[in-house]
Amino acid sequence: MNALEIKNLTKNYGEFKLDNLNLTLPGGCILGLIGENGAGKSTAIMLILDMIKRDGGSVKILGRDNAKEIRLIKEDVGTVFDEVGIPECLNARKVGKIMRGTFKNWNAEEYESLLKKLSMPLDKPFGEFSRGMKMKLGLAVAMSHDAKLLLLDEATSGLDPLVRDEVLDILNDFTRDENHSVLLSSHIVSDLEKICDYIAFLHKGKLILFEEKDVLLSEYGIIHCTEQRLSELDQTAIKHKKITPYGAEAIVKRSAVPSGTEISPVSIEELFVQTAKDNA
Numbered sequence: 001m002n003a004l005e006i007k008n009l010t011k012n013y014g015e016f017k018l019d020n021l022n023l024t025l026p027g028g029c030i031l032g033l034i035g036e037n038g039a040g041k042s043t044a045i046m047l048i049l050d051m052i053k054r055d056g057g058s059v060k061i062l063g064r065d066n067a068k069e070i071r072l073i074k075e076d077v078g079t080v081f082d083e084v085g086i087p088e089c090l091n092a093r094k095v096g097k098i099m100r101g102t103f104k105n106w107n108a109e110e111y112e113s114l115l116k117k118l119s120m121p122l123d124k125p126f127g128e129f130s131r132g133m134k135m136k137l138g139l140a141v142a143m144s145h146d147a148k149l150l151l152l153d154e155a156t157s158g159l160d161p162l163v164r165d166e167v168l169d170i171l172n173d174f175t176r177d178e179n180h181s182v183l184l185s186s187h188i189v190s191d192l193e194k195i196c197d198y199i200a201f202l203h204k205g206k207l208i209l210f211e212e213k214d215v216l217l218s219e220y221g222i223i224h225c226t227e228q229r230l231s232e233l234d235q236t237a238i239k240h241k242k243i244t245p246y247g248a249e250a251i252v253k254r255s256a257v258p259s260g261t262e263i264s265p266v267s268i269e270e271l272f273v274q275t276a277k278d279n280a
Contacts, residue, residue, distance in 0.1 A: 001063055003027050003149045003181035004048070009057035011043055018043050018205045020057070025149075025198065028178035030171060032192030032213075033185040034272050035202035041185035042082075044202070045153045048183075049079065062148055075105055078142025082154040084134045088127025092120050092137055096144075103145035111144035118166070132163040139167060143174060150174065150182045156191050164188075168195050189269035199268055203276045213268065220271060221254050221263035233257055240274035 004025035011018040018040045025031045035041045046052045048059050050070045059066040061073050086095060092115055100106045115122065118136045126134065135155055142150055150171070156164045172195055174180050186192055192199065199216060201209040209216075220239060223230075230241060230248040237256030242249045251266055251274055 001027055002060075003029075003062060004031075004183060005058075005060040006044075006048070007058045009044070009047055009059060010055045011047055011052065012055050016040070016043075016205055018047070021202075021207050023200055023207070023210060025181050025183060027181055028175055029197040030175055030182040030184060030195055031198040031200060032196035033183060033200050033202060034187070034189055034192060034268070035185070036187055036276070038204075039202045040205040041202055042153055043205075045079075045151050045183070045185060048151060049077070075103060075145065076148045078145065078147035078150045080135065080138040080142050080150070080152045080155045082157060084138035086126045086134070086137065086141075088125060090126050091123050092126075092140075093122045095126070095137065095141065099141055099145065105146040107144050107146060111140060114140040114143060114170075117170075132159045135159060135167065136163070139170065143170075148179055148181065150180075150184075152182065152184045154186055155184065156186055156188055164191060171195060189267075189272055193268040201272050201275055203279055206279070208275055208279050209271075216268065216271060217265065219253060219255070220251055220266045222249060222266050222270070223252055223257065223261060223263055224249050239271075240278055 002024055004023065006021055006023040009018065009021040021044060023031070033041050033044065047054050048066060050066050062076055064073055066073060096108060096111050100108060118140060120133065120137060120140065126137070129137065139155065156167055159167070168191060171182050175182060184192060193213070196213050199211060199213045200207060225248055227243055227248045230250055234256050237253045239251045239253065251271065254263055257263070
C-alpha cells in the first residue's frame with residue numbers, strides 16, 4: 001500500500017498558489033520535498049494533514065481520504081514541524097505522561113528508549129532546550145505512537161551537522177520496516193540526498209520534477225567542454241548550460257550524449273538549482 005497519494009492538490013491564496021500537486025510515496029520509502037523558502041512545502045504538508053482546506057484535488061493517507069477520516073488517521077501519522085509545539089514548562093518525562101492519554105497506541109517503552117538513544121534530559125524544562133533538543137523530543141513523540149507515516153517540515157533546519165546526522169540515522173532505521181514511510185521537506189538538499197528514495201522539486205507552488213533519487217543521479221551528469229563542442233551535441237540532451245570565457249559546462253542526459261564523452265556525477269542540489277532557474 002502507498003503511504004501517501006496526492007492528486008491534483010491545489011490551494012490558491014491569490015498571491016500564491018500550490019498548483020495541481022501530484023505525488024505518490026510508496027510504503028517503506030523516504031520522499032524528500034525540496035524547495036526554496038516560500039515554494040509551498042509547508043502548505044502541502046498542512047493540506048495533507050487537513051489543517052487548511054484545499055481548493056481542489058485529493059489526498060489519501062494509507063489508503064484513506066484525509067478529509068473524511070483525519071481523526072482516525074492521526075494515530076498513524078507522526079508530525080514534526082519547524083517549531084515544536086510543546087509548552088515550555090514541560091519536561092520530557094511529563095510530555096510522555098500527556099501523550100499516553102493522547103494516543104491510544106502510545107508506546108512508553110519506545111519513547112523512553114528513544115529519549116535514551118537521543119541523550120535527552122528527562123527533567124529539564126522544554127523552554128531551556130536548544131533547537132536541536134526540541135527537534136529530537138518532537139521526533140521521539142512522533143515515533144512513539146506506532147505511526148506508519150512521518151511528516152517532517154524543515155525538521156533539520158538550523159541544526160548542527162552532528163544532530164542532523166543523528167536525526168537522519170533515526171529516520172533510516174525507521175523505514176527499515178516496509179510499513180513505515182517518511183515525507184521530509186527541507187531546503188537543505190544535502191540532507192535529503194543522503195537518505196531519500198524519491199525526490200520532488202517544488203518551485204513557486206509547482207512540482208517541476210519528481211523521480212527516484214537513484215534514477216535522477218544515473219540519468220543526468222555534468223560535462224565540461226568548449227562552447228563549440230557543446231553546440232555539436234543533441235540540444236535535447238542538455239538540461240542546463242553555462243557558458244564562460246573559460247569554456248562550457250552543462251547538465252546533460254547521459255543516454256543522449258555520444259559514448260566516450262567524459263561525464264562527471266551531478267548532485268541533487270545542482271539539479272534542483274538549475275531546474276529552478278530554468279523554471280523561474
